[in-house]
Amino acid sequence: MTRNPILPGFNPDPSIIRVGEDYYIATSTFEWFPGVQIHHSRDLANWTLVARPLNRASQLDMRGDPDSCGVWAPCLSHDGERFHLIYTDVKRYGRTTVGGASGASLRDFHNYLVTCDTIDGDWSDPIHLNSSGFDPSLFHDEDGRKWLLNMLWDHRPGRNRFSGIVAQEYSPAEQRLIGERVNIFPGTPLGLTEAPHLYKRDGWYHLLTAEGGTGWNHAVTMARSRSLTGPYELHPDTYILSSRTRPDAPLARAGHADLVETPEGEPWLVYLCGRPLPNRGRCVLGRETAIQPMRWGADSWLYTTGEPGMPMLEVPGPEGRAPADARDDFDGPELPIDFQWLRTPEPDAIFSLTARPGHLRLYGRETIGSLFTQALVARRQQAFCYSASCALDTAPRHFQQAAGLVAYYNASKFHYLHVSHDEEAGRHLRVMSALPDSPQADSFTAPIAIPEGPVELRVEVDYERLRFAWRVPGGDWQWLPEQFDASILSDEASAPGLPNFTGAFIGMACQDLSGAGLHADFDWFAYRERDFSPRASDA
Numbered sequence: 001m002t003r004n005p006i007l008p009g010f011n012p013d014p015s016i017i018r019v020g021e022d023y024y025i026a027t028s029t030f031e032w033f034p035g036v037q038i039h040h041s042r043d044l045a046n047w048t049l050v051a052r053p054l055n056r057a058s059q060l061d062m063r064g065d066p067d068s069c070g071v072w073a074p075c076l077s078h079d080g081e082r083f084h085l086i087y088t089d090v091k092r093y094g095r096t097t098v099g100g101a102s103g104a105s106l107r108d109f110h111n112y113l114v115t116c117d118t119i120d121g122d123w124s125d126p127i128h129l130n131s132s133g134f135d136p137s138l139f140h141d142e143d144g145r146k147w148l149l150n151m152l153w154d155h156r157p158g159r160n161r162f163s164g165i166v167a168q169e170y171s172p173a174e175q176r177l178i179g180e181r182v183n184i185f186p187g188t189p190l191g192l193t194e195a196p197h198l199y200k201r202d203g204w205y206h207l208l209t210a211e212g213g214t215g216w217n218h219a220v221t222m223a224r225s226r227s228l229t230g231p232y233e234l235h236p237d238t239y240i241l242s243s244r245t246r247p248d249a250p251l252a253r254a255g256h257a258d259l260v261e262t263p264e265g266e267p268w269l270v271y272l273c274g275r276p277l278p279n280r281g282r283c284v285l286g287r288e289t290a291i292q293p294m295r296w297g298a299d300s301w302l303y304t305t306g307e308p309g310m311p312m313l314e315v316p317g318p319e320g321r322a323p324a325d326a327r328d329d330f331d332g333p334e335l336p337i338d339f340q341w342l343r344t345p346e347p348d349a350i351f352s353l354t355a356r357p358g359h360l361r362l363y364g365r366e367t368i369g370s371l372f373t374q375a376l377v378a379r380r381q382q383a384f385c386y387s388a389s390c391a392l393d394t395a396p397r398h399f400q401q402a403a404g405l406v407a408y409y410n411a412s413k414f415h416y417l418h419v420s421h422d423e424e425a426g427r428h429l430r431v432m433s434a435l436p437d438s439p440q441a442d443s444f445t446a447p448i449a450i451p452e453g454p455v456e457l458r459v460e461v462d463y464e465r466l467r468f469a470w471r472v473p474g475g476d477w478q479w480l481p482e483q484f485d486a487s488i489l490s491d492e493a494s495a496p497g498l499p500n501f502t503g504a505f506i507g508m509a510c511q512d513l514s515g516a517g518l519h520a521d522f523d524w525f526a527y528r529e530r531d532f533s534p535r536a537s538d539a
Helices: none
Strands: 015-019 022-027 037-041 048-051 070-078 083-092 108-116 127-130 137-140 146-153 162-171 176-185 194-201 204-211 219-225 233-242 252-261 267-274 288-296 302-304 325-328 339-342 360-363 375-380 385-394 401-410 413-422 426-434 442-444 455-462 465-471 505-512 519-529
Touching: 015 070, 015 252, 022 070, 070 137, 070 194, 083 137, 108 146, 127 146, 127 176, 137 194, 146 176, 146 194, 162 194, 176 204, 194 252, 204 252, 219 252, 233 252, 233 302, 360 375, 360 505, 375 401, 385 401, 385 505, 401 455, 413 455, 413 465, 505 519
Parallel strands: none
Antiparallel strands: 015 022, 022 037, 037 048, 070 083, 083 108, 108 127, 137 146, 146 162, 162 176, 194 204, 204 219, 219 233, 252 267, 267 288, 288 302, 325 519, 339 375, 360 519, 375 505, 385 455, 385 519, 401 413, 401 505, 413 426, 426 442, 455 465
């Protein structure tokens, strides 16, 4: 059996295609650079990260994008000649609103198209399509015409913010949208209608959308029409997949789906889900991607194969992903593919793999949590229990300089074990925590004096428990006395009204608030997923 999720950790908003025997899934990356993750599989169970196509400034510059903005909901497609990737760059989120809320809610989102002959090649510079809403997708019709769909945002007071799915023809020759924009589907009373994907089968245009918001009320809605522009009739069950009425479901928040068929014509659905912590109900692994088989009914509607409308924790197929156990020694000229950084398309300004061979050198820039240029390089947390460690060599000379190991969600949610220096404690380490659900937004542990020279840092996470330790190379681990709350690194831990759509990362960071650009060298970084350990020191 294949166990869900197939893409664990922060991998939301899946878009899936098959080209020959090859399957590809594109997922959102939000403020993390390079933009869009593309995974490849031959069996729908085992997936390998093969590309992040938005990797240069002409395609994507997210400096200044708020937390949980940036690249939303990519759509990957193939027209028989080349790959097409549609994506949104969100520049302003505004405040959280529901349909019909009073007052204006202004957002900025720009939708682009890039193309490439191969999945891992150099993708084209972007073509701007529109800015009318988010979650765009491209449909290649049988007659050769191409259509862009996206949700329509209505900022006017008293209006439904999510005001339906619009369609407009795209002209490849003119590289722009042509004709009139048509609202083809207003949504259902569940509301927050988004994430359109269109398919054609047996003369029917089938429309999948997500509704209910990307939290506990999420659902996959289906409708169909004989005409692309409608009118669309709703599925007999309306919502073909959802866990919103099932608090017992191990895969919560199910929605935002896409459909693919095997060479034998078997339909499979990929969709977004979340796995809450047992003791906290928070999804520290963010929004993940799951898959399950579907079936076409005698009425030509799509249905689940198991319990009606219920996400499946296990599905038929080969055993999938093994627990990760990786150590990166930074011996090559390229950053290992598991790592990303925040916002800037100019990585040379924040790190180097050649300045000190065999090390990742981070250059201290802006504050941790900066929306512009901060030196933070990290990988996804993809299991509830893991161990991570690194070797750090840095020489801070005052309190504005720091570097270390960070468990990070965004600017308002992190635990940061860092080395710094001040006139009272000398060279020391301490933990700074940004707490999103506490009257005290920032918390510091007492400084611990440490000797000059390299130091190794370690974190152990077991569900909501997080512990830090340090040592000089070859010495014994020294555990910090505090236990930290890892559950704050989740979508659900938040002050009201803020966007929270990503997931927890673990990585390395460096700051120099004096502007001198102090560097920190990391000799290696290790990440290992494991079973639960009652004591952090035994992990």
